[in-house]
Amino acid sequence: MEFGVVVFPGSNCDRDCYWVVKDVLGYPCHYIWHEERNLRGIDCVILPGGFSYGDYLRAGAIAKTSPIMEAVKEFADSGGLVIGICNGFQVLLEAGLLPGAMLRNKNLKFICDFVNIRVENINTPFTLLCSEGEVLRIPIAHMDGNYFAGSATLDELIKKRQVVFRYSSPEGIVSEEYNPNGAIYNIAGIVNEGGNILGMMPHPERASETILGSTDGLKIFGSVIYWYERSKRSKTQ
């Protein structure tokens, strides 16, 4: 299985993602410059965190017009695995690959801190190694992570089990007290209806080595690899 990390001008978590995939997990990984027009046959694309185009206009708004995004859309439409982390999540929202939008954090501050997120759906390629209701400890680092969706969209997300992660206490209690940024319904991560595109504000690549204080992020990368290899095996049988 091969991964690709898209690099926009202003991306700053691209190397962390590359490091985790290649050096921690030992899988091939490629940087893909935003001006490229094809994904070179990779099996999972990661849109990393950072401040693509300086967050000008709206976070992720300019990045969605980068040439590579056409290829990402085609890849996603054909069922390819896409992970958008932080700014990558914002890009996916702006590109219309995931529903909703990001608002400024409720407290107007940039928040850089470990948070707890409860896994709401383990039947996705990104969470299948988690247990139902498991709480992951993964850091956030953002100014615009206050996820918003209109009530009809939110109802759909809940009904179709597209809400994958919600901010919670370490014990898994979801309440406003444990909501760092004001996100509606404490949403920290969602998938599209097809289940092959994940957007999440917390940074799993920053929680993938013991020295960094948590290895919970590995469950997400590990799930993707497990899911991909399992589906490949079932195709060849």
Next chain:
Amino acid sequence: MKIRLIVKLKEGVLDPQGKAVMNSLKVLGFANVSDVRVGKVIDITLDGSVDPKETVDEMCRKLLVNPVIEAYEWYVMEE
């Protein structure tokens, strides 16, 4: 031709920036302020004198406005 585009958060969408500005105004003694919403102004210069309606609406749809959270209005400042 010069176009002035005004982009605002939709009614009902929380505007934390507007709330902070309102609180500061109150601290300064403007006790009668009951709401502040912060938006942005984008001035666009277009070549030619064609009807800009379609162009500007398309620009808003494709890039300048996020319809999930924002509403917009625009007018011609200068022919």
